[in-house]
Amino acid sequence: MSPRWSLSSLSYRVLGLATVIFLLSPLVIVVWLSFGSSPYMAKPSLDFSLRWYEEIFTASRWTGPFQHSLIIAAGSSVLSLLLATPAALGLAKAQGRRAVGLNFGVMVPFFMPGLILAVGLLMFASRIGLSGTFPGIMIAHSLWGTPIAYLAIRAVYAGTDTAAEEAARVLGAGPLRTFFLVTLPSILPGVAAGALFAFVISFNEFMMSLFLTAPRTVTLPVVIWTSLRYEVSPAVAAIASVFIGISVIAVIIGLRLVGTRGLLQLTAADAVKK
């Protein structure tokens, strides 16, 4: 038997812990600052207060954009599902070069820089009168929401027995009833996870929102950015903490639904296919 704390395993643990601390410390400091009472973003102190949380949930300069962000995230999440679900089901059965191409087509916006998409979308959206509107920014965000929802749904669909759909057809259910009675219930965890991921991506998105929102649709990240140019208020830290909280919860729930292994397997399988 090797000793439980061998030198190499110990050094790995230390290294791993250091990495986690390095990655998480900015988040910890932001959350810490949000609970301070000082009106400036000074170094963290030990006096505890909820005044900044009170402000962000009551002052209209924050609550308006907060509502916009929620509306946009919800809308873009729904839109992403409407696009991703048929794509995931259709491409799961497709084979050959064309399927690889289509798969690539769904995934590629996810890897495009937000700035590039934003510039393109701005020109496109102003042409058709969508610039500064809710639908415009929802469509923009679904460019990122769709690929992530697509991945989640495909991961779950890959683990289901598609013969069940065939069994339903043979037993007398048409394509629509088969989808709603058999397919949809079995991919529901993936759909839910996809909805969550798409929601969080939209909620956090900054670059496209900066270009595509107007004052009546402006989102929280954009308001934070504009406010930071004039003052550095700990209210921003409070908002940031809310963002961190929502993102962490969504990712935990989402991964529970899809299963980390399922998602990893799927991305690995896709990589091999390409």
Added chain:
Amino acid sequence: MKDASAESMKDRVAPPGGGATTPDLEVQGLCKHFGSVVAVDSIDFTVDSGEFVSILGPSGCGKTTTLRMVAGLEEVTAGRIFIRGRDVTHLPPEKRNTAMVFQSYALFPHMNVHDNVAFGLKMRGVAKAEIDDRVAMAMRRVRLEGYEKRKPSQLSGGQRQRVAVARAIIVEPAILLLDEALTNLDRRLRQQLQLELKELQVELGITSLFVTHDQEEALTMSDRIIVMDEGLIAQNAEPSEVYDRPASAFVAGFIGESNRLDGSVVAAGDEACTIRTDAGLDLVGVHAGHVGHVAHVGRQCAVMVRPRAITLHAERPAKDNVIEGVVKLWAYKGESYEYVVTLPGGGDLLVSLPRREAVFERGDRVFAAFDARDVIVVERG
């Protein structure tokens, strides 16, 4: 069996203008191409009312594709499919009145057993009270009473397959399709379910088309076996016929063990024919039945002999065919002994003796003997 089938047929639709002679399933010139690959190459067959027909063949022979075309899960490239006289070739699966049992069970995981079994009736708009009655009856038929509220994940493999069977028979399909339905189960359970399924099929008189790669399963369960090879039907006959008089070397090799000796016909009379093997042995076979067309002089052919048809002797016996050889090895197989005898001019003969009548050891000179009627003469291939 006939009475039971007549009773269960009382609410079935009579085939249009057909009467009793219309088969429940008729397939004409059925073809399926996947790109340049020919999976099914223009096959014809029928399944009569109440009949249990197996399609047997190795993987890739086109048997599952054929079944899926009958179900409507695969489009046909050419040919026509009739179910009870109605042309269903281009109908979607839900309009064909079939039911299918899948190798993977294919139960609906989010529904409990009751809802799984009730699914087909719900799709047909049957009233709830009647659904409950018929589900209860179907559950009794497959001996799963009391499991209605369970989810499929809470059942064993055998129980899941019973649910799948109940879900299929409850809709009283024109034809029940079974795709390797028992393959995923372990050996003992499979044998038990074979008998249960066969009993149920006979009792209800359900016309069935069963796809399997397991020759033993096909022999046990079928009224008729369709042997497929490379998209074609190699033989379509009763199990005993397929076993005793295989139509080709492929069928003989696929169903049961047999020794194969290639040769050509050197004499063909009315009663018997003589085949000279490539190694120079002369064998006498019966010139009969559908193998007759093989047996004209000069024709190349293959001779198949079952291991159980051969006996071994220390002295030359008075039999139709006697080949002298040397025992290469032997093995104890429980109910039988197996010998491998090396033949003059090369090649081995597998011999199965019911018990160790005569003790031969490695290197012993023996005479392998078999009757002319046990010689199966088939075309090479």
